[in-house]
Amino acid sequence: MRRSVGSAVTTAALAVSLLTAGCGTTGTAPSADTGADDTSPVTITFWHAFTSERETAAVDQALALFHQKYPYITVRTVKGQTDDKINQAIRGGTGPDVAASFNAGNVGGWCSSGAFLDLAPNLAADHVDLTQIPPAAQSYTAYQGKRCTMPWLADTFGLYYNKKLFAEAGIADPPRTMAELAEDARKLTTFNPDGSIRTAGFMPYFGGYEMLTEHLVPSWGGRWLTDDGRSNTAADPAFAAALTWQKNLVDWFGADKLKTFKAGLAAEQSAQNAFETGNLAMMVDGEWRTAFIKGDGADIDYGTAPMPAADGKPELYGAGYVGGNVMGIPKGTAHPGAAWKLLKFLTTDTQALVTLANQVGNVPTTLPALASPDLELARDPKFQPFLDVFKNPHSTTTPASPDGGAYVTNFEPFAEKWQDGQVGDLAAGLRELDRQNDAALRLGQ
Template sequence: MRRGISAVALAAAVVLGAAACGGGGGSGSGGGNASAKDPGSVTGTITYWDTSDAKNEAPAYKALVSAFEAKYPKITVKYQNVDFTTVEQKFKASAQSGKGAPDVIRADVGLIPEYASLHYIAPLDGTPALQDTQDFVAGPLNTTRYEGKTYGVPSVTDTLGLLYNKDVFSRAGITAPPATWDELIADAKTIKAKVPGVTGTYVNPDAYFLLPLLFGENADLADPAAKKITINSPEAVKAVTKAKEIYDSASLKVDFASAYDNMQTSFKTGKVAMLIQGPWSVGDDMSGSAFQGKGSNLGYAPVPAGSSGKALAPTGGHDLAVYQGSKNLAASYLFTQFMTSSAAQQQIAVKNGTLPTRTSAYTPEVLKNPTIAGFKPIMDTARPRVALPQVGSLFTPLQQEYIKILQGQTSVKDGLDAAAKQFGTLLPGFAAQ
C-alpha cells in the first residue's frame, strides 16, 4: 500500500510547485502553444517513464515511441522502463528535488490526486494532450480529475469483476452468475452441496477488494465535500458485515500469510468456483487445470450488487501525466496525445491484452480477446476511488482492521471505528462519525 506524505515533503512540494507553475507555461518548444498551433515545428527531448511489465508489455510501448518519433522527427523520446513497485517514491524524490523527473509518467490512477495536490503534474485542460474527451469511457476519465481540473489522460484501465468456473456452475445446476451478495452466498451453499471438494469463493483480505461491498451500500472511505470520515458509517458497517458473512459461510478459509497466491491457486485448479478479481489475473488463471486449454470455461460478470441495488467496483489502470516542471511541455503534450489516441490504444490492446480507455478503441479486432470482451461491459460498473491525496495511505489501517474483523478478533463496528480513528491522523480537518 502507498505511504503518506510527511510534513517536510509536503512543504518542499509546495515550494517546487510554485516554481513549476512559474516556469512551465511559456511559448516555443517549452510551452504548450506550439504543439497546438504547429505540431510539426515542435522540437526537444523528453523522458518517458513507462511502468508496464518490462518483459511482456514494454515492447508494445517501445514500438509506439518509435512511431511517435517517426511522426515528429524533431522530438526525441528517452524511454525508461521503471519498476511499478518503486516508481512512486522515485518520482516523488525527483520532483521534490527538481532533478531527474520525467517529462511524462505513466501513473497509477490512484496517485493522480496526490501528485496534483503536490503540484508535481500539470493541469491538462485546454492543452493538446487532452483530445476527444467524449470518446473516453467515463470511469477512466473520472480518475484524472482533482478539484475541478484534469491532471492525466487515461491510457489503460481495469476494474474488479466476478470470475467464475462455468463447469462447476453447470454441475451445481446454477444457470447464471449471482447478481447480489446474498445470491453469491446461496450459490456457494448449492455448490458445496452438489459439487464435492469445491468451495464457493475465496475472500481476498486486501482492503482494495472490499470496495465493491462498500460501494454497493453507498458507502466510501471518506466524503471530501463534507470533510467527513465515513468508513465507520452505518452503510460501511453494513457492507463489512456482509463481507464477514461471506467469509464465514461461503469462502475457503484464508491463509492470511499468502492470501493472494493461495486464492489464485484455489481458483485455477478448480477448488474454488468464483472470485472477485481483475483482468490482470486471467493469464495466471489460464495456466491452471480448470482453464488450461479450455478458456471458454472462464465466465465474466459484474461484481454482485449490495442492498442499494448497485453493482459498483473501483476503476483501476494507468493515466499519462505531464511533469509540471518540464522544460518541454509542447513536446510532452504531443507525446501524451499520441500515446493515448484511439489508434495507439488499439495497438496496445491487441499486443498486450489490456483494456482501452477509449470507446472507439473497442474494435472487432480488439474484442477478439475474450478477456477484453468479458470485461468491457463490466467497465460500466466502474467508479473512481475517492479523490483524496491520502487515499493510498487510507488502505493500510483499513486492511489491518479488516483482517482482524475477518479473523474474529474484533467486531465490525469496533474495527471500523479503529480504522476511522487512524484515518483522522491522515485526514486533518475531517470529522469522524
C-alpha cells in the same frame, strides 16, 4: 498486467507524504504549452512501470505510431520505474519529461503539490473532449478539480467462475445478487476429511488474492469520500452492509479454515493460481486474468461476469470497481511542448490505445477506443464484461486524495480485525475509522 490496489495504496501514502513535503505550488496560473508550432528535433524521456517483454513491446509499438506522427521527437524510454523512483527524481530535479504509473493512489499528492503539471490549459487549448473518458477514470486522474494526469489503460474488476464446477453443483448461471453469490459459494465449497477446505466456492477472506474492500463495496454503491473530501465509511450504509455480508460468509466457512486456505494459496500470478487449478470456484479479479489464464495454458472452462449487486440494488448490476494506469508531466521538464504531445497521443489517440490494449490485455480508456472495430479484446466474450463494467455509469473508484489514499490503507487492518471477530460494535468502529481517516486527510493537505 496485475495491479494489487491495496498494496499499491500503502506504498503511495508514504511516497506522496515525502513528495509533498518537498514540493510546493507557486500560486501562478499555468499557461498552455502544447508545442503546436515547434518542430525542432528533440529527445524526451518517458518512464513507465512495465517490465515484461510482451508489455514493453506493446509500448514500443504505440511509440512507433507516435514517431510516425511526430518524426522530429525521439522518445527515450526507461522501463520498470516505480513511483518512488519518479518521486525521488522529481525532488532531485532529474525527473522524466513524461511519467506513467500503475498507481492512481498518488494522483492527489502529485496534483496538490505541483509535482505534476496542471494539464487543464493544454487540454483546453487542444480542445480535448474529456467526456470521451468514463466518469470513474476521470475521478481517479484528478484531485479537487485539478487534472495533473490522464488515464492510460484501465483495470476493471469482475467475477470469474468455473463452469465445470458450476455444472457439477447444478448452478446454471453466474450470480447476479450478493445473496446468490453467498448461496452459490456454499454449494460449490467442498471440504477434506479433516474439515479443511478443499475447494472454496468463493474467497470472502480479505487479502486472498484480489478480495479487497475496494473491490467489494461497489456492489453496494459505497462512496469512500464525501463531496468535500471527508471519510464517509460510517455515514454511508453501504460499508456496514458490505462488511456484514462478508462476515456472515466468513463465519460460515470458519475464519480459521479460511486463514489456513489463504496461507496455502499459490502465488497469484503463477500458473498455480487457485482459480486456474480448480481450487477456487469463483473469485473477484481484474480483466488481466484472462491473459494470464491463456498464457499459463490453464485447463479450465470458465466464464466472466460483473460482480453481483447488493440485494435491492438491481441498478448496480453491471457496474464494478475501476482503477488503472495514469500518466503525467513532472515539473521541471525542459520540453513541455513535446512532453504534452506524447502524453496527449498515448492517452487519447484511438489507434495507440487500441494497439496497446490488444497487446497488454487491459481496458482502453476512451469511448472511441472501446468502440473501435480494431479492438480485438471486444471479440472475446470473456473480456467483454470488463469493457461493459468500465463504461457503466455506476462503476466507482477510490478517489484521489492528498495523502495517497490512506483512507483505504487505514481500512485494511480494521477489516481484518472485523473478519476475525475482533470488532464488537461495527458502527462505532467505522466512526472511529472516519476520525482517523479525516486526521490523515488533513495532514496530507
